[in-house]
Amino acid sequence: MLSIQFIRENAERVRRDMLLRNADVNIDRILQLDDQRRQLLQQVESLRAKRNAASKAIGAAKDPAEREVRIAEMRLVGDEIQRLETKLRAIEDELQQRLYEVPNIVDEAVPRGPDETSNVVVESIGEPRAFDFVPRPHWELGTIVDGLDIERGARMAGSRFYVLKGPLARLQRALIQFMLDEHTAAGFTEAYVPYMLSEASLLASGQLPKFRDNLYRDAEEDFYFIPTAEVALVNYHRDEIIPPGQLPQRFVAHTPCFRREKMSAGRDVRGIKRGHQFEKVEMFVYCEPEQSAAELDLLVSRAKHIAAALELPHRVVALCSGDLGFNASRTFDLEVWAPGQGEWLEVSSASNCLDFQARRANIRYRPAPEAAPRHPHMLNASGLALPRTVIAVMENYQQPDGSIAVPHVLQPYLRTDLIPAVHPAPAG
RNA sequence: GGAGGGGUCGCAUAGUGGUCUAGUGCGCCCGCCUGCUAAGCGGGUUCCGGGGUAACUCGGUCGAGGGUUCGAAUCCCUCCCCCUCCGCCA
Numbered sequence A: 001m002l003s004i005q006f007i008r009e010n011a012e013r014v015r016r017d018m019l020l021r022n023a024d025v026n027i028d029r030i031l032q033l034d035d036q037r038r039q040l041l042q043q044v045e046s047l048r049a050k051r052n053a054a055s056k057a058i059g060a061a062k063d064p065a066e067r068e069v070r071i072a073e074m075r076l077v078g079d080e081i082q083r084l085e086t087k088l089r090a091i092e093d094e095l096q097q098r099l100y101e102v103p104n105i106v107d108e109a110v111p112r113g114p115d116e117t118s119n120v121v122v123e124s125i126g127e128p129r130a131f132d133f134v135p136r137p138h139w140e141l142g143t144i145v146d147g148l149d150i151e152r153g154a155r156m157a158g159s160r161f162y163v164l165k166g167p168l169a170r171l172q173r174a175l176i177q178f179m180l181d182e183h184t185a186a187g188f189t190e191a192y193v194p195y196m197l198s199e200a201s202l203l204a205s206g207q208l209p210k211f212r213d214n215l216y217r218d219a220e221e222d223f224y225f226i227p228t229a230e231v232a233l234v235n236y237h238r239d240e241i242i243p244p245g246q247l248p249q250r251f252v253a254h255t256p257c258f259r260r261e262k263m264s265a266g267r268d269v270r271g272i273k274r275g276h277q278f279e280k281v282e283m284f285v286y287c288e289p290e291q292s293a294a295e296l297d298l299l300v301s302r303a304k305h306i307a308a309a310l311e312l313p314h315r316v317v318a319l320c321s322g323d324l325g326f327n328a329s330r331t332f333d334l335e336v337w338a339p340g341q342g343e344w345l346e347v348s349s350a351s352n353c354l355d356f357q358a359r360r361a362n363i364r365y366r367p368a369p370e371a372a373p374r375h376p377h378m379l380n381a382s383g384l385a386l387p388r389t390v391i392a393v394m395e396n397y398q399q400p401d402g403s404i405a406v407p408h409v410l411q412p413y414l415r416t417d418l419i420p421a422v423h424p425a426p427a428g
Numbered sequence B: 001g002g003a004g005g006g007g008u009c010g011c012a013u014a015g016u017g018g019u020c021u022a023g024u025g026c027g028c029c030c031g032c033c034u035g036c037u038a039a040g041c042g043g044g045u046u047c048c049g050g051g052g053u054a055a056c057u058c059g060g061u062c063g064a065g066g067g068u069u070c071g072a073a074u075c076c077c078u079c080c081c082c083c084u085c086c087g088c089c090a
Helices: A004-009 A011-021 A027-060 A064-100 A138-144 A150-157 A166-185 A199-205 A229-237 A289-309 A356-360 A386-396 A408-414
Strands: A120-125 A249-258 A277-287 A314-318 A330-338 A343-352 A377-385
Touching: A004 A011, A004 A027, A011 A027, A027 A064, A120 A289, A138 A386, A166 A249, A166 A277, A166 A289, A166 A377, A166 A386, A166 A408, A199 A229, A199 A356, A229 A249, A229 A277, A229 A377, A277 A289, A277 A386, A289 A314, A289 A330, A289 A343, A289 A377, A330 A386, A343 A386, A356 A377, A377 A386
Parallel strands: none
Antiparallel strands: A120 A314, A249 A277, A277 A377, A314 A330, A330 A343, A343 A377
């Protein structure tokens, strides 16, 4: 979240950024609550100071009669303190709730625009392959290589679930392994993290209270299923002051991700592009504020590296202000080309969240041994999302008979250069 | 799931209603003393917030949140975490 001090001192900037995001946030109400809070706080605190002094005097007083008089006096002061504290608490609660729902500020470099149509393609790498046959979508290829079973997935769990088996289960695992190997070789620390987290952790990462609808949770215990490993890694240092000399910290984690995705049925439902459960390799960085712009570049370059190593045509898209996520002040998406479906698939989203999550999670670091603590900046990026990378590999590497060539870098993992066609191609 | 024991300043501990402004030791920082180092001596050492240009000052903070009281580390309630044993289990 933004600090109330920041909002107070930069009210115009914050109002502007809320407009740029199309965020419906009442900054005036927040400032008004802050004003009331500080007024009340001063009253309460001066009364408390008075009570503290008097109580000390009572403890020291010898004469019982004098004690009684002062105790009676203080009883009245105590009542008044209680009355004001009740009022103060109500104001602080409302202020806190409202602050939790204010999104991050918008980086000056972010293109302005109301929605994704204003996003800007900043870089394109690789030429889409020229096919001398009509490329098939991945769900057809999945059937041909006997690696994808959407019907049985739906029978087990409902719509938007699927089963990967045989060569495609193995392909996905090889991709995960490859990505982890590449990122750890680049200095990222691999982490295995809980897949269910407490409500406090979801609040710290920014998922709650605003995005409750998109989360799965355990009905009986305080467990929320992670929608991304980012949520776990934000909380790695929650309520800590990181000692001097330990930044930057770069993590990479492979986890499943669970999302309710309560969107209109009928869109994006074909195949495995969007499910309630999917695998993702996630990168996450804690760094000093001065470094976060460079770290964002690093994360984008790491995501690009994976797409390039897999020889997939890809492009980098700068999200415009209206398309930014709640936590992010600047985001680049990485998209890969899927020729079977004929569309660009978002496989990574790299965001600089500044100190927005650090503040919610109460994370600070000490720049130097005697220095005052500061909030670190935190960044996250997929590196990459699995089902869509699987789709891109399948559709880009497909052969006329529906078999799928294996990208060079994956051949050591799969110990083959071809996923063969075992069923005849569907007619048409 | 059952029974018991715990959570106090970076670490270790003391503290069971008012001289707690949380003591002591270790560690760390500054100073003094000192051929050098060590020892010794003195001082300092949580974090958050309010007010103030500032020096400074006030409030809060003993796992978290409520409550009792003029006054809570200390008493009461709810919750969280850790340890030991039993049960269950990959």
